[in-house]
Amino acid sequence: MGDKLKQIINQQGAQQSTATLDQSDDIVQLVGFIIGEEEYAVPILAIQEIIKPFAWTRVPQVPAYVLGVFNLRGSVIPLIDLRVKFGLQLKNHNEETRFFVLKQGDEVAGFVIDKLTAAIRIKKENIGPAPDTINGNDTMIDGVGKQEDRIITILKVDKLLERDF
């Protein structure tokens, strides 16, 4: 039994060490999701959790993309629909809809996304700047990640969590 346990621990250790090997500085870990037709991503560390949709409470006098607030284990957290925020039509939630709970510092908010894709590891050199047409600091786009077959828009978490009304 002891041997077996040791084996397992060793295995885990080995896995961890290989993981850390991979984790060199020029790799960025992201979580990808789809809104409308496009794929977006946010840094994995900014994500507090990803949950299935549940009931929320409407809040008056806010822009349409703020759906309201919901209860996340005792905390009241705003819920923002990224479809509406990105100028798309409000869509009913379905099996694939998820709430992304993003956190930066003390700021926490839930974001409705259409579909979760995958955790993405991408080399820094494969991330380009936001297109020139999108100007300066106002943009929510941090950069554009290129992978073999797709292009992923990486979003700025602080901009997402920033109140703009």
Added chain:
Amino acid sequence: MDEFQEILQDFLVESFELVEKLDEDLVELENTPEDLELLNGIFRVAHTVKGASSFLNFDVLTHLTHHMEDVLNKARHGDLIITPDIMDVVLESIDLMKALLNTIRDTSADAGIDVADCVIKLDKISGGDGDVPMPTPKVVETPVIEEKVVVEETVAEDEPDYDNMAPDELEAEIEKLLSQRQEEDRIKREAKIEAGEPVLEAPHIEDEAEEDVVAQPPIPTVVPVTVPVAVQKTPVAPKKAKVEEPKGDAKAAAPTKRAPATVEQTIRVDVKRLDHLMNLIGELVLAKNRLIKINDDVEERYEGEEFLEELNQVVSIVSLVTTDLQIAVMKTRMLPIGKVFNKFPRMIRDLTRELNKKIELEISGEDTELDKSIVEEIGDPLVHIIRNSCDHGIEIPSVRLESGKPETGTITLKAYNEGNQIVIQIDDDGKGLDAEMLKDKAMEKGLITEKEADSMSEKEAFLLIMKPGFSTAASVTNVSGRGVGMDVVKTNIDKVNGIIDVESKKDEGTSMKLKIPLTLAIIQALLVGVQEEYYAIPLASVLETVRISRDEIYSVEGRSVMRLRDDVLSLVHIGDIFEVERILDASEHAYVVVLGLGTSKLGLIVDTLVGQEEIVIKSLGDYLKGIEGIAGATIRGDGGVTLIVDVVALMEMAKGVKAMAMIDGSSGDAVSSEKTKSSDYTIMIVDDSKTDRMIMHKALEPLGMTLVEASDGQEALSILKQGEHNFDCMLVDIEMPRMDGYTLATEIKKYNKYKNLPLIAVTSRTGKSDRMRGVESGMVEYITKPYSADYLSSVVQRNVKFKSEFL
């Protein structure tokens, strides 16, 4: 002795607090030796400790602090520059002070620490010659310092007596005392030897009676003693001394008999931790609410089952303990309001001198306790109110005499509990407020219009003094007149959800009441419903609720009003304020929540009254903060979030709401739009079994209706809420995971919109009680499995009033 102990404890708590801060200050002082503020602070510490210790007869401590004070006083007046050398001595003296305080804490006496060196140094610094007389410690307990005891006690016994004694008596007395002393010393030495400590030779004491108290102490640092012990100056001293001495001896011999002064059992806790604790309690309260709700549900469902009673007990215990816990934690955050009141006597003294008035301040109820955060908030408002009373309220003595009042004006400041609130009342017997004059002033400054002034009641006029930019003082003085101040009062009191009430009679005085909630975190609230939404209204602002019928609502100048007894109450629908989409509003009656805030009232029309509940206020976070009309949110028993109404803001908003949709509420017709083809009919099939759904689907397909499927109650409910389809009928299975059919039906029927939506139970449960439950939860039909496709189809057709021409 008990009283002494009590004072001693207070003294110790205070001193340790002071000394603690002193350390920081001194460190800073080294860097900025010219900082007068800092020096003053340190001086005050020395001074305070000196005052208290002399009162408590800690002579050594007094002696030390007195000299510290001298040095610091000089430095404070600029007669002395604090050089690092001087600083060293000051620091040394503070270390000694700390050591002395520790000794006092442990032994209730200040003996055993040698301060002479330091005192001499201090004296030299402050310009003395370093020749400082020393008091002796009176009581000594620890063996290490026994030698000193010997000196001191001998001195105490003998020194003042001999003047008044006959030679014989004197001789006898000395004999007796000597033998006593020698015996004592012997015992002590033995004890010491036992303890394995080196024994010093006991001092010689033979000649002490003749000499004027110059004992040669064995410890070189003890200086000659010149301070006699006062008790023995009376003629009957010998006897008294004898009475006294055994006591002293007893103390010396058995130090443990006198319990060390236990410092009051307090600990300092970071407020953040308390806040965290409070948050956790908040969670617990929410969980408790939830548990109660579940208990109710279970009770309903399993009526008469045995385990129910047990569950009931547990729930009530949890609920009880939670409430107690909440109160206990709330109490840890409570501070007596005296902390704020204390600074006012001084302020009044200063103000009377400045204003040439005679004013007396009477304070009562300073023990009343308030949440720490509130205590911090009300300090400023009170300063402003009292300044205002002094400056504007109380007249100058000559005027007072003329109007037949006593020359000295009185301001009373009192605090008391009233229900869930604390009331702080500030009364003065000054000239009072003049409503007309206030209105004129306000108009002059453009704060109100003439029209507003005309319709203003006296009480409302009094509240004008709280408006920013308003001042009635003819000239700007140091004290007031700048037009800031009273608005600070309002802002701060609003911040803590408090209410200000001003009453005044011309020439008789003004009374101001600040009503403040006990705590900020947990409040009682009235829950109201509008359409499918719920809102919580702080109960403190709710005066009453009334049920009215539609024709009791009148329209005046485009606003809705109603008669409430003798008053006319303006009305506003909560839905108009919070942009609630009103779909169906068939009810003939409405509920009006009468909100009161100070003197203004408002009727808030709501659809339903849910009830009173204890709620925990949670902030909406930075992202959503500052939404007008919303003070925060709370989490309800069912886990949902309910918004809390900000009554102050709501009343402001109500002024802007003109449209009164209440009267045309009957036009909610969007739901039953005309059906033009069979696919306009939409049916929802709710069943957890895919096969069953398929069977129903197959049975209804020929009708050509739109069919939507859901696999359980929750899913069905969320599909319904999304509002993509207008359902004409729902087929509901009873046994389902997550949310069963009964619950689903009950939930659906909560919404006005779906009151008339036919729900058809399709189930294999055939019991009579099952059918009853179905009816209770709002099902219109009950189809038992198995059923024929035709039967299902016909039931559905009947319920949706299917037009046969579509077939």
